[in-house]
Amino acid sequence: xxxxxxxxxxxxxxxxxxxxxxxxxxxxxxxxxxxxxxxxxxxxxxxxxxxxxxxxxxxxxxxxxxxxxxxxxxxxxxxxxxxxxxxxxxxxxxx
Numbered sequence: 001x002x003x004x005x006x007x008x009x010x011x012x013x014x015x016x017x018x019x020x021x022x023x024x025x026x027x028x029x030x031x032x033x034x035x036x037x038x039x040x041x042x043x044x045x046x047x048x049x050x051x052x053x054x055x056x057x058x059x060x061x062x063x064x065x066x067x068x069x070x071x072x073x074x075x076x077x078x079x080x081x082x083x084x085x086x087x088x089x090x091x092x093x094x095x
Contacts, residue, residue, distance in 0.1 A: 006034055006069040014057035022050045036066040 008015045022032040028041035037046040049064045051057035065071070 004070045005074050007067050008026065009051040009057055009060070010062045010066040011060045012020060012051060012058035014051055014055075016052075017055070019052075021055065022046075032064070033067070081084065 006015070016031070016033055018031055018034075020030050023029045024039035024042060024044055024046070025045070026039060026042040028039055030040055032049055033047065037049060038044070039046070048061045049066060049067055050061050051059055053059035
């Protein structure tokens, strides 16, 4: 990812430090940002992520995707580059 993609709480701007603070319903504890919110133990994909208050966050819940700042710019760039790399054959005239 590009340098300008930043992970932080959409409500208070707390930035995760790589700690294993998030617990899945199955009881597994891990850094949710290392797996895009998918539990490595049971495979559950979490749609929301809680900001961790005991390490400086606000404790609020937000959509996991909302934690990624400037991700939309990165995705647009990746998609554009992918399309530029794909050679699309021209259709015969009249089709």
